[in-house]
Amino acid sequence: MEKRGGTPSPSPRSTEKSGKDLTRSGDANGGASAGGNATPKGDKEKGVNVQVILRCRPLSEDETKGNTPVVISCNERRREVAATQVIANKQIDRTFAFDKVFGPSSKQKDLFEQSISPIVHEVLEGYNCTIFAYGQTGTGKTYTMEGGGTRKAKSGELPTDAGVIPRSVRQIFDILEAQCAEYSMKVTFLELYNEEITDLLAPDEPRFPVLPVPEDKNKKPIALMEDGKGGVFVRGLEEEVVYSAGEIYKILDKGSAKRRTAETLLNKQSSRSHSIFSITIHIKELTHESEEMIKIGKLNLVDLAGSENISRSGARDGRAREAGEINKSLLTLGRVINALVEHSGHVPYRDSKLTRLLRDSLGGKTKTCIIATISPSVYCLEETLSTLDYAHRAKNIRNKPEVNQKMMKSAVIKDLYSEIDRLKQEVFAAREKNGIYIPRERYLQEEAEKKAMTEKIEKLGVDLEARDKQLVELKELYDAQMLLSAELGEKLEKTQERSGGHQACSA
Ligand SMILES: Nc1ncnc2c1ncn2[C@@H]1O[C@H](COP(=O)(O)OP(=O)(O)OP(=O)(O)O)[C@@H](O)[C@H]1O
Structure with missing residues (x-):
């Protein structure tokens, strides 16, 4: 939702420096690495910075009709964004540099081809990669990640406004098919709302006509567990095996519709839910000795909730606690970024489920790209400056991406056989009723x-x-x-x- 009316009060940060302030620190990758954190070999030890892309949406129809003043200018070639403020009749410009900048007239196709496509290639090389959209409500996170209107492909073509997710899916299948690769793929889709994880792909509970179940009651929270190796897993998260891009689009539609239903029901609060759509790909490879190996890559696509709470409170002031009550996840994400950038010993990953889920993407072995979205309107300036500061700070996070260890096909088959055995035993126990049974209540x-x-x-x-x-x-x-x-x-x-x-x- 756009914040309207009156000129915003100046942000405290905007008074820190006056005149032209080119914020370009920590560009340790040497500026643009549109190639999604290209890793020079010698840099492996040092790690690579999180790639941060900035996108400014155009003014909406209403804003144009209402002659809303524009205070943001984007210089795509120089990869800079300038925000203009007027304080005490003095014009103050703050300029921020990013790995890539996409202005209001940028196309979905260009953003994907220049910034995301190289990341998809890295997933197919066996890396884990995360792309997440961060920004104030209504600045185009969902538009950038999912796209406007329908994402369904007509006559094999994606609509021009298809976003990062459908384009990534299409590219993954195009590459695998062009390589005549032998592969398998599975997807998961979860939502994080008020510190509770729900599975957007879980089958609906059967409903009885006499006792209608409210839509959100159908969403059972599921547990986030430690995996004992420093990572986490979501217990019982539905993994759907997919064979085509079309199937993934259907799954996305199904999951997003569930998310939207909750949003309709819960109205305002729902804009504070986050979603993570993950694609895991197993690709068969032959070694020089003709041994079959399995290469594993994972792509996490995250659509974060609107960031207005964190920007209003700031992670460190007295109102932080109040905002924390509303959205612990976003607040902790800000603290994690601060801790990583300032190299403080303690990084508070464990303080929220979002940061526990994204732990490997922030300071871990995953390659990460943040798409920060802003509005050009004067009425959003305060939030815009906060997003620019936040995103710019995130540029300094260093990850140490590692290719996932390849597995021998025989080991994968062995794992699958033991999984089949376990499932067979469960089915047998259920059928013969000779397992351990306890009443549902207990x-x-x-x-x-x-x-x-x-x-x-x-x-x-x-x-x-x-x-x-x-x-x-x-x-x-x-x-x-x-x-x-x-x-x-x-x-x-x-x-x-x-x-x-x-x-x-x-x-
Ligand atoms: N780059 C863009 N080009 C054209 N239209 C855009 C662009 N970005 C956003 N929009 C339009 O602006 C509106 C708000 O965008 P969107 O819903 O993606 O915002 P959001 O950041 O996801 O908001 P929320 O936090 O509420 O989910 C939509 O109507 C969308 O189509």
Whole structure:
């Protein structure tokens, strides 16, 4: 939703510097790496920066009719965005540089081909890649990720306004088909709303005509679990095996419709939900010794909720807590970015489910691209400056992308056989009723207890981390005090010696 009326009060950041302020720090990739974090070999150890793309949408019809003043100018060639503010009758321009800048007249096709297509290639090389859209509500995150209108391909062609997701899907299939590759693909689609994860691909619960179930009640929250290897997994998340781009579009439509239904029901709050659509691809490869290996790549496509809460409160001031209540995830994302950029020892990934889910994409082994979206309108200037600051800071995050380890086909088959065995046993137990059975009520109660326990353990983990940090600080303080006291001791000794000498002399 656009914020309207009145000239916005100047943002505190905008008064920090006046005149032309070219913010270009931390461009460690040497500026544009439109190739999605191209990794020079020697840089592998140092890591690569998160790629940040800036997109400014055009004025809407209403804004144009209402002669809304434009305060943003984009220089795509120089990869710069300038925001103009008038403070005390003085014009102040703030200029920000990004890896790529797409102005109001940019086309979906151009954004994809110049910035996203190279990332898709890296997924097919066996990397995990994440693309996420961040920005104020109504600035074009969904338009950029999904596209306007229908995303359905007509006569094999994508509509001109198809966004990053359908274009990526199409490109993945085009490449695999051109290579005559043997592959398998599965997708997951989840929504994160108010710290609860729901599966957008879960089959609907059967409804009874006498007892209609409200739409959102159909969405059962699912648990986020630690995988014991420093990662997380969403327990019971539906994985759909797909064989064509068309199938993925259908799944996307189905999932997005569920998301939208919730939005209709929950109205304003729903714009604060995040969605993650993931595609995992297994590709068969032959080694020189003709051994069959499986290469695995994963693409995460994230549509974040509107960022207006975080920008209004700022991650550090007193209102942060209040905004945290509303949207813990976005607030923590801001803190994680700050901690990574400032290299603070403790990165608060565990403080929200979004950052736990995106942990590997922020400072991990994944290649990450953030698309920051802004509006050109004067009425959004405050939020726009906040997005520009936020996105610019994120440019300094370094990830250490690693190609996923290839698996021998025989090992994959062995894994699949043991999975089939396990499922067979479950089916057999269910059919023969010789497994362990507990009443549904008790099962639900135990699940709830388990969830509470997991959360308690997680909280204890966080407390422990904080205590460890405190301990380190105390130890440092203790060491410093010891050093000081040793120095003072030495000084005292010398003084005593000197005064002893004097006494001897005077005696
Ligand atoms: N680059 C663009 N070109 C043309 N129209 C755009 C562009 N970006 C956004 N729009 C239009 O602006 C409106 C708002 O965009 P969109 O719904 O994608 O915003 P959003 O950031 O996803 O908002 P929310 O946070 O509420 O989900 C839509 O009507 C969309 O079609």
